[in-house]
Amino acid sequence: MKKVFGRPKSMKDAVFHYCPGCGHSIIHRLIAEVIDELNIQGKVIGVPPAGCAVLAYDYFDIDMGEAPHGRGAAVATGLKRSLPDRIVFSYQGDGDIAAIGTAETIHAANRGERITTIFVNNGVYGMTGGQMAPTTIIGQISSTTPGGRNEDRDGVPIDLSEMLAIAKGSVYIERTAVDSPKNIVRTKKAITKAFKAQMAGLGFSLVEVLSPCPTNLKMTPVQASEWIGSTMTTYFPLKVIKDTAGKL
Amino acid sequence: MLIKTIFSGFGGQGVLMMGYILALSAMRDGMHVTYLPAYGAEVRGGTANCTVSISDEEIASPVASSPDYVIAMNKPSLIKYEGQIKAKGTIFLNSDLVDIDPEREDISVFKIPANTIAKELGNERVINMIMLGAVSAWTKITSLDSLMNGLTEVIKTKSSKQMGINKKGLEIGAEYVLRGA
């Protein structure tokens, strides 16, 4: 019998701890598929975040080194500068990259570090239990914005990817989503290109992935995915934000 | 034997270089030395000073709370350090820029018109070497030969013309003292 679907080589034989309907599992799998397809399993080093994906190293069958909360880009910088011929990526959530780790991320991009960042934006702090994230949208209820995010009090959702696009050192930044099969395919393409930009030595690359968090949004998995398309994308439009990498 | 010397003046007068060459020369003579420059906010606003300690045994503190010698390249330096000099110590004044006399009577005062001498030499930047030559001739902390060697070690990258004028500065400073004494 011909096997048409299996576990990517770069994934361990482990059961995800993620909630039903969570986008992390999909994004993990996409990264593993890309690593397999680029045949870089033995050359890649990943940096997991603090957050729900903190246990990513239990799932990826690659070398991984944990970073303190928000410091993924700095740890990845150290790894890459030490081993310039390896492929280094950080995997970071919205709180990790767009709140506590903003400085490290912007400066890594500005230096044009040859690293790739997968930025998972689900609009909420997942692991700590649903508090407001820097990307929580206006009016969205969270455990620390019981009346909804208020612009006057809390500011507006931060456009980190757009900010990073201003940096001269960034070469490829795209915002995608994993709310539909079509967008999942699109996301995989973006991740592939981001890795290729790094492998070509061009500069900093990042893929922001809008990802459902049904548990903390207090929705069903289907509702959470629909919410991305109907609401989240009005604040965070899906698009190639910057591409000076050209065809890779 | 422990001798502490403070060099002080405006930034640009070569104050740190004076101290460094003295420390280096004494080190080459086989002495224990420390060299402590002032740093940070203390040197913002254009003042510079450094402390050189020279001893035939291990040096405890590189700080000079009561220095044996003070080289005051300008008036504020005299005002700042006059009170600290050890009794029977000596203050060397760049008399071109210090137009007042020390009030203390228990210290020796040696005046050197360093800017005037330097102008005659044709290079005002060597005021530091003139003063250093004078200090070494008066105090005998280290010999003129040692200073010459120290100077060669420090400015080896510079042109022979510069070397010449700096050495000349040391010599003339020393002569000035020997003539006066």
Added chain:
Amino acid sequence: MLLRGSHVIAEAAVRAGCRFYFGYPITPQNELTEYMANALASLPDGVFIQSESELAAINMVIGVSMTGKRVMTSSSSPGISLKQEGISYLSGQELPAVIINTMRGGPGLGNIAPAQGDYLQATRGGGHGDYRTIVLAPGSGQELADITRMAFEYADRYRIPVIILGDGMMGQMMEPVEFPDPIDPKSLPPKPWVLDGAEGRPSRIIKSLILDTSAMEEHNWKLFRKYEAISREVPEMEQFLTDDAHLAVIAYGTASRIAKGAIKRVREMGLKVGLLRPKTLWPFPKRILLQMSRTISDFLVFEMSAGQMLEDVKLSLEGRGRIHFYGRPGGIISTPDEIAKVINNIYFKEGLERE
């Protein structure tokens, strides 16, 4: 060579095979950062980044250390506080690194004068969690060179962050120094735990998250056993004129130099006083101190702080001997004469025997 303390550390680090430096400017240690910028720029395998913050610097250190290469960062008190997060991670992840703290007056922004107020921060771990770092306290220009070499050796041997605790005076002062021969980083033994891509071997994880409490407990005990071994193998104490001493001054770093000057003065007056200078602050040379209490009745702890090492002295002596303290916090540098007066005062008050 006649070199500034900050330059001595930097040169010694390069000679120890360190090719990676990350740092953020802060006085009074900028000369170290600048020296590394120059030195590493002239080496083909050298990497220097002026980071956006101390946080970023220490995390870049983590990244390089994960690949097994020798790496260093440096700062002064306020910046070291920011690095504590990373030092805790380095400890949990068992990663080697060398961290220089050129201490200045504090707390808060404080000043830039030499001080010793970070003793407890350095020797008690400093960041969160149940850990210790090796803390070395050089006392001269030459020792800065020797101790920096040693710091890299210890860091690799024990897979631990090593802190060199200096101060503004040690960093700025120039003294004669001779360096050991340089080490080629390629000649260092490979480390079997590094991340370099899992080519041809099982993949590796370097982490400090251990959710399972019994596994976390075991990890903590493992660290503890390592610290026990270090406590046996690493402590070092200089003894100066202690053989016949009735009173010993205990001081480290800049304070120890001043104390030595004071001791020479009081010796001339016939007072039997010696110096105990810990070269390792953690592990503190407890056993040696306890042994000294057999012959020495009085101990004067002298620090450029309001009393921090004092705690270790009390713990080490376990109630033996009389312990006195003299400290000047805030960046004040005492003179040898001042300390000689303090020694005199104690010596006569306690009725100690003169020559």
